[in-house]
Amino acid sequence: MSGTASAVKYRAPAKVNVSLEVVGRRPDGYHEIVSVMQTVSLSDEIEIIDGSEILFTCSEPGLGGNDNLVPRAARLLQSASRSTEGAQMRLVKSIPHGAGLGGGSSDAATVLRVLNDRWDLGLSLAQLVGLGARLGSDVPFFLHGGSALVTGRGEFVDPLPTSKPVWYALIKPPISVPTSTVFNALLPSDWTDGMVTRDIACGMSKGASVQLGVNGLQHTLFTIFPATRECFEEVSQAAPGRAFISGSGPTIAVLCGTRNEAKQVISAVANEDRWCAIVQSTGRNDA
């Protein structure tokens, strides 16, 4: 958080899913997942000025509508708490959209957290998680931040200790992937029992460093968007055994021990069409 007395800037971090298993499909159409997620140092910024109504603008004009999760989160909080407060909010995007990095959900979580404080509502984290789950499956995770085992459709978040920070090289091929497109094309053959991911979480809860797992959406992503497979194979050649798809993609993350290692991966695979970044895992919001 930083800024002047009247306008304050808040960060909304991106995430990676170091492992993501789909356990099955629920009657409501959503899927049960088991995932280890980590927030990272890439973030959007939300500038907030107190106001009497909810006003919203965005650095990306295409995302500046009233259906953006930022004004939706503010309206949901306003109606749930029967508050008459408002806020003037400006979202400056750095996290690419449709990337599997959770940008929109993180923006929503930041708005819930920050306006709960600024409007002096006193809602508990559990109450915010309940509201957040109505906005998007990843919002509960972002209300905690750091590292966590995430289950259900995303609403159950078990925080994990953030051991030594790790680095990730992020590479996004030039397409945007709607999460629903990938989830809706899953087949029962893509489902697994979640144990690979639970084992990683169990190790981390005992202080082990983060390990890569599996991604149950990857096969479907590669089938629908073959360009993501090509990019993934190229990155995997540059960093054998360390590349994974984050969430529903198409961003490919590479687990690295040092910033320099991440830089080497990016230099090997960067081209003008690909968005690339070097990030570090970050701790919990309340840490």
Ligand code: C5P
């Ligand atoms: O919850 P969110 O709006 O982010 O989800 C976008 C879409 O992804 C949902 O409409 C659903 O099709 C799919 N989804 C799912 N199971 C989840 C999370 C998302 O099927 N656990």
